[in-house]
Amino acid sequence: xxxxxxxxxxxxxxxxxxxxxxxxxxxECGLTQEEVASRAGIATFTYQKYEKGExxxxxxxxxxxxxxxxxxxxxxxxxxxxxxxx
Numbered sequence: 001x002x003x004x005x006x007x008x009x010x011x012x013x014x015x016x017x018x019x020x021x022x023x024x025x026x027x028e029c030g031l032t033q034e035e036v037a038s039r040a041g042i043a044t045f046t047y048q049k050y051e052k053g054e055x056x057x058x059x060x061x062x063x064x065x066x067x068x069x070x071x072x073x074x075x076x077x078x079x080x081x082x083x084x085x086x
Contacts, residue, residue: 012053015061017085019053025075025082026051040070 026036037047053061063071072082 015053019051021082021085023051029075036074039074040067042067
């Protein structure tokens with residue numbers, strides 16, 4: 001079994017910022033979590049975890065690049081816009 005590592009504050013902050021960005025974009029587009037998940041080809045539960053900034057216990061949220069690309073397509077924004085957390 002792999003050893004669990006400590007999650008850094010920076011990783012937690014990044015996960016929470018990405019979750020807030022996803023929620024904001026979803027609301028701007030007038031979509032439900034279920035609609036976003038379906039269009040991105042991921043499970044609704046997985047998308048809900050992304051919006052909450054959560055993942056498996058002991059690990060930071062870590063969506064695959066293809067998932068981030070799929071989400072940027074759903075929101076019709078460039079990946080750089082999706083990842084802009086200012």
